[in-house]
Amino acid sequence: MNVSTQNRRDFLKKSAAITVAPGVLLYSVSPKAHHAEKPVTSETRWGMLIDTNKCVDNCTACLDACVEEHGLTEDVPVEIKPVWIRKVTVRDKQTGRETFLPLMCQHCENPPCVDVCPTGASFKRADGIVLVDRHTCIGCRYCMMACPYKARSFVHEALENQKPHSPRGKGTVESCNFCVYRIDHGMGPACIEACEAEGHEAMIYGDMNDPESEISKKLKEMSSSVLRPDLKLNPGIRYQGL
């Protein structure tokens, strides 16, 4: 706990700052390491593209990976369980077509959660990742009221077995953090790796500002959509086949 408090502070300082120390060398052998040395600037906008056609029934690989990665293991009733990513099944009212898709914080460009947060604990990093600073969150839950995607959870009880790289805290609000420490070390979000490992490859991630990135190319090539485009939040998560 004590060790991790220090780490947590550092982590938050770094993630909030404009420049971030270069990634640990060990990680830079990762195939996506080209971002590891880059400072956090608005030149980058992290995003995900989710191909709902590839997302299958009865698979929970991404959810399990998220629980594992962030230690969301507390045994509590469903209504208060922390859910950073959920799998939703929707049926088109007109056609009856059923679609499966993972739903998490959409890392909005104009995030309502950040707008309403009284202390500034909810913030958007320059590279588009929306985070909560556990040290200034007072637990008012206004951001949960404001999020149109129900992406946030409130920690309703004391936690055990926390992961030092993904700090959490009783009485504060949390949501998908895009596995920001992995991103900063040139790795991909845990859910995406898990989906890949299962052989579904329903999700990819990348820098949407870099025209050469896989995600930008795909977005240019194929039609995709965002959830609730009418709210003009310009989410960083895009969906195909919805």
Added chain:
Amino acid sequence: MKKVTFYVIEGKSFAFYGGIIVSVFFILLGLFAAYNMEHHGHIITGMNNQIVWGIPHVFAIFLILAASGVLNVASISSVFRKIFYNPLARLSALLAITLLIGGLSVLVLDLGRPDRLVVAMTSYNFKSIFAWNIILYNGFLLICVVYLWFMMQRSMQRYYPTAGLIAFTWRLILTTGTGSIFGFLVAKEAYQTAIMAPLFIALSLSLGLAIFLLVLLIDYWETHCSLGDGILTRPKKLLGVFIVGVFYFVLVYHLTHLYFTGRHGIEYFVLAGGGVYTVLFWAGYVFLGTILPLLLLYHDRFTNNRISIAVAALLTIVGGISLLYVIIIGGQAYPIDIFPGKEIIDYGAMHSSTMYSYTPSIWEIMLGVSGIAIASFLTVVAVRILPFIPRSLSDTDLDETFKH
């Protein structure tokens, strides 16, 4: 007009000690609840990840609205120069302060991290209406204190109308701010309307006046000071007007929702199919909180009876709390539309439905009620220490003007 004299209550009566003991008891219960919520986390409440604001917020917002509304009596006297209300102005400003402190205490004690109050007071996100409200509430307290001081200190009395005007304006902004907490939530259909702010202003006026009338009657029954029918008639009529005003905005609120085809779902939810919310709306707000008090205030049979005025005021409060419950909690219980045109048939591995229910636990009820106890305690102590209560409110002692 005869000079109004004020006095400090003796504080020897049974009611004085009774009031202190009962309110301290409920305050202690509230603190105990807050301690437990802090210690175990919000798991011991009925609030969850869907209904994130519960009973404590209903009570807190009720108290905050009432605080700004109760100041109306003082405003009428100083801003609108109705000297008739002058003798009541002190009590009105005092209640504004104590009710607001009660409401804010509940809000703060419900935070996930109440220990970080300093953070809330020092780091502001100026885009957040919530942060603005923190400034508005603190400013309101300060203004009310200054206002009271000007009222009570003779040498300051020439500034009193100016202070009154500032307090009046601040109060309107404050209630607008409170209403806007909901108005700015793009995600929640129930709150997507500009009518929220005027509705909250009207509600604050009716709740504030209802509380004021109750306090006045309690004072009269307790201290047996003379209380003229004349001085009761005007606020009584005004209360009726405010109740109708709230009803008007509630009506407009629902009509605008019915007008937008996309909002029929939420309308059906509140007005017909929402279980407890529907019951609270019709039985709590419409019948108990609107029709009955109007009858009591206007029907010849009841109209000159002081008990019926007290009951009408109480019912107005019950109605207001019911309405706030429907707005605040019902608005969250209704699922948000993440996928327009699509039906969610499975919501994550562990959620089969999108509708959440909420049953308040005893802890959060204790916390909510303690807000009222805090306000009562502070009021009783204040009237024991400083002269807030006019010695006589008999008609002959008061302004001639009301007799026209």
